[in-house]
Amino acid sequence: MRLGFYFILLLSFLGCRKSSDSTAPELAFYHWKNEVNLSSAETDYLKNSGAEKLYLRFFDVDWDPERREPIPISIINISASDNLPATVIPAIFITNRTFLKIKSNDIVNFTNNLLLKIKKIQNGLPNIQIPEIQIDCDWSEKSRENYFHFLEILKNKLQKENRELSVTIRLHQLKYPDKTGVPPADRGVLMCYNVGDLQNWDTENSILDEQITSTYLKNNMTYPLSLDLALPVFRWGVLFRDGKMIKLLNQLDTSELSDPFFFTKKSEHRYTLKQSTYLRGHYLYPGDQIRLESVTSATLKTVSRQLKYALPADRRQLIFYHLDSLTVVNFPVSEIKEIQRIFGEAP
Amino acid sequence: MSPIIKIISVLLISIIVSIPNQISKGCGPVDYSFKGYHFFDTDLVRTGSPFTDFFLRFDDFYHSYELADSVRNTSNLQEWNTIFCDQFYEKEIKEIVYGPVENIQAIKRAAEKKKNKLGLRLNRNSFARHLVDYQCMETIQYLLFAKSCEPHVSRNRNAWDAPKRDPVAMKALIYEGERVFLKLKSNNLKLRYAYQLIRLAHYATDYTMALDLYDRLLPRIDPVESIVHDWILAHKAGVLSRSGQNVEAAYLFSLVFDRSPSKREAAFQSFSIQNEKEWKACMLLCQSNHERATLHAMRASEHHSKPVGDMRAIYALDPENENLELLLAKEIKKLEKDFLGIEFNRYQKDNAKYHKIPRKEATANLIDLTQFVIQAGKEKKVRRPELWRLAEGYLLYLSNDLYDADKVFKEVEKTLTNEKLQEQLAVFRLVLKVTNYQEIDETKEQEIAQIIKKNDLYEKYPEFEKFINDKLAYEYLRAGHAGKAFRMHYSLEAIKPNPQANIINDLIEIALNPDKSKFDKILTTNKDGTEMVDDLLDIKGVMLWNRGEAAAALEAFKQIPVAQRGENRFNPFIERAKICIHCEQPDSLMIYNRPGILERIFELEFQANSDYANSASYFYQLGLAYFNLSYYGPSWNAMDYFRSGNNWRYAKSDIFEHWYFPFGNKENHDLSKAKAYFEKVLEVSKDRERSARATFWLARCDWLTYVTSSGYRAPRNSNYLPVLPPEYRVYYQQLEADYAETDFYKWVIRECKYFQAYAR
Secondary structure, three states: OHHHHHHHHHHHHHHHHHHHHOOOOEEEEEEOOOEEOOOHHHHHHHHHHOOOEEEEEEEEEEEEOOOOEEEEEOOOEEOOOOOOOOEEEEEEEEOHHHHHHOOHHHHHHHHHHHHHHHHHHHOOOOOOEOOEEEEEOOOOOOOHHHHHHHHHHHHHHHHHOOOEEEEEEOHHHHHOHHHHOOOOOOEEEEEOOOOOOOOOOOOOOOOOOHHHHHHHOOOOOOOOOEEEEEEEOOOEEEEEEOOEEEEEEEOOOHHHHOOOOOEEEEEOOEEEEOOOEEEOOEEEOOOOEEEEEOOOHHHHHHHHHHHHHHOOOOOOEEEEEOOOHHHHHHOOHHHHHHHHHHHHOOO | OOHHHHHHHHHHHHHHHOOOOOOOOOOOOOOOOOOOOOOOOHHHHOOOOOOHHHHHOHHHOOOOHHHHHHHHHHHHHHHHHHHOOOOOOHHHHHHHHOOOHHHHHHHHHHHOOOOOOOOHHHHOOHHHHHHHHOOOHHHHHHHHHHHHHHHHHOOOOOOOOOOOOOHHHHHHHHHHHHHHHHHOOOHHHHHHHHHHHHHHHHHOOOHHHHHHHHHHHHHHOOOOOOOHHHHHHHHHHHHHHHOOOHHHHHHHHHHHHHHOHHHHHHHHHHOOOOOHHHHHHHHHHOOOHHHHHHHHHHHHOOOOOOOHHHHHHHHHHOOOOHHHHHHHHHHHHHHHHHHOOOOOOOOHHHHHHHHOOOOOOHHHHHHHHHHHHHHHHHHOOOOOHHHHHHHHHHHHHHOOOHHHHHHHHHHHHOOOOOHHHHHHHHHHHHHHHHHHOOOOOHHHHHHHHHHHHHOHHHHHOOHHHHHHHHHHHHHHHHOOOHHHHHHOOOOHHHHOOOOOHHHHHHHHHHHHOOOOOHHHHHHOEOOOOOEOHHHHHHHHHHHHHHOOOHHHHHHHHHOOOHHHOOOOOEOOOOOOOOOOOOOOOOHHHOOEOHHHHHHHHHHHHHHHHHOHHHHHHHHHHHHHHHHHHOOOOOOHHHOOOOOOOOOOOOOHHHEEOOOOOOOOEEOOOOOHHHHHHHHHHHHHOOOHHHHHHHHHHHHHHHHHHHHOOOOOOOOOOOOOOOOOOHHHOHHHHHHHHHOOOOHHHHHHHHHOOOHHHHHO
């Protein structure tokens, strides 16, 4: 009898664990480089984190003022596909001006071109599943009609191929769906990064700031689309000249600014140039300012908790932006897993 | 009319008709571009330098394939013509070189005597005839070979298609081309074959082969002057860059930048130095000070550069380098944006907000450049020291050192022989003169009129118009003449939607002054030559009326001669069952002008407070009048000049930003007076039908007040009724609860489908 009691207790305990884990999101990563050739460290990182999907930036689309049509730019070059996970999601970034300029009559043709281009690139990825396509566009009120029309056409075409369409959603679009509209897609990915004012030197951290995200996220928010979440695991240096932001230096690290002959450290993450020098192929002048921005594990956890309460969901994906050699070093798998667990914890 | 007045009239009319480009969020053509002045004429440095286009249009740099192709094709055709002793029209060569392959095939057949006749069209082409007559088989073969290479090296017409490059076919062409190359006699054609082969190897991504071809083929070509050398060099640089030899690649790109107009922009885009070590290594590869100076010029041309350090380096290496003047011009253009007229530029705040101009370190940049320019002007090692002295004066002016600027201009005047430089000096002096104007009086206004009338530079440099207008507006405002300042930029129409008391009162005071200056007369005269005073008084009356100062408003209206008061007619005292803004009303009913309405209102107020038996009727008419005079009524245009149908919404102080009106468009959403009178009806009326009507008007007023309140959010693209908070539904409920037995209530039930929704 007593044994039976303990057995039931154990079962109920396991049952609780099980139900708690069921809300833990699946992990995935973005890959945002032109050249696809994952190193063994990156492949191991993917495997160890349990990520079975990789969102690959296939190409960007911008408006070509000479041709007066949208054109693909920065097209991906897949040098090696052996190390890629079994599922890949093509991500296409489209500039807002594309939808500001395109004529509504040309949207069908544009959609066909875009799908054809994806298929051509997809041909270089044998034995890899592509169940979804993701479109990333920070649309505005004026471009919304064209953008949504494009999404409708694309979604219909993808449905016929049993594929889903996902779109990126910015925090302000989550907060004000009445004003910004809700894109006609199967799913959305809430981009929880680039939240601050990048152009302002006084901004503490434009990548992720829990104070800013808290102003957008309230408990139990609803959004007409199922939302996956994207969190940042990147760093950069923001270069200011004459008080104006002029360049982003990706994955810039403190060690590159450590030479006191050239750089003066003004505060924890802020530097000023003392002497002209080159940095990452850019010629810097005395007086130039650099703000180093990165995301700490603590901030990621705080924002994850905000998100967990703001957008409760049974199943969702947690996508980290983005996978590269520095992410592997700066964010060990254990930290990624900890963040994943936050979403699985009982409230 | 005196000539001066005529000139000022022209000036003012041009001001009046010009549309102000005020940055605004209101609907309309919003212009976010930088707005300032520029007087430094970049033509001064356009002395035939092949770099001019590159440097001077760099601000709006956009890599244009079409432009690069066009420059390349033109220079290529020129070279083809040179090879053939300039015998042909370039369009004839173009038809063959850039025409369809069938043309060349026909020429080949004719030249081989397989078919003698060229065909009518080609026979008219003397270049084609020449190739046939002289059996230029090497050239014909080359042209055919180039055509067979084209598909592998050209951009696709459809940007969505991947490049159609077949490495196997490309390699086959390389072998075939090299076989022909070895047999060729013409060094020009050898060079062109070498170019085709190296390009094919580059695009086939066989970089080792490309470098090998370069090393093997080039020594076999006797020296020949050709643009193709630089094209080959550009490909070699590209190959080296792809192979990781960044320093060598950067050096070659700098040579291409220096020598090849058609490849200049592409070379600049590809030029990349990663660190100090690479920069030093690249400098060591340079064969001359000119080449070293070119490296500095390229670095100085980077977007957002601070070029003075590199300009000093160029000066030390190669003081006569033509890029120095171009960099100087580019830098002065930037400093003009930072400093020129900064004190009185009315778009100063927008420039700071949207463009961060003046730049944070603009003063340091100005001092740095001025010091260098003084040195260069003094040492006289540069190509044109007088240009540098002129720049020195202008930079001192931009530093607000007007005295020294004037001194330099006087010194340099004696040394200038070049007409363009003399004109530039005259422009700078005129700018200085206008800047020096302060406390504008009648004499100065006459002087300015003379500038407009007699100075050719005013006509030639359109910048002077806005420069002078802005300066005068600034000085007038400083002197307390808000009205004159306003008129330097706007017509009276621009202030009507939201009249400003300081402007209107200033203009009225000027207009009524019998001893006003000629300039003031122009400022207060309409386009048709009539005086503006009546319009100003009318605007003042409307402004006061909107402020609730009805008696003062009536006084202002009454200053207008009776004959001039009656053009616009209204009747806000007519009741209409449904809200109607643009409804047709018979002319016979339009019996009131603006003062007439006010007089009738005063009369009704008097009657309401004295004739107690009928006061409900008078209060009802007053409520109606104030409703009809509001934004929501058909007589809105008695109390306003401009109404936008888009403004059924909230705006702070009811002022809606508008691209054309500098003070926005103030809408008369205020229904408080109408409400107060209808509430009085409820207090005093014994007639239940009238009370029911007044209650319904009150409900309407609450509904309209709510939908234009800050708390209301209209649902997008929806015809749903707004959900009224309980405090805005009181009168709907009261109508149903207290007046259900009235005829009016029955009418409401029948006509107003929405009533039930709010009455509950």
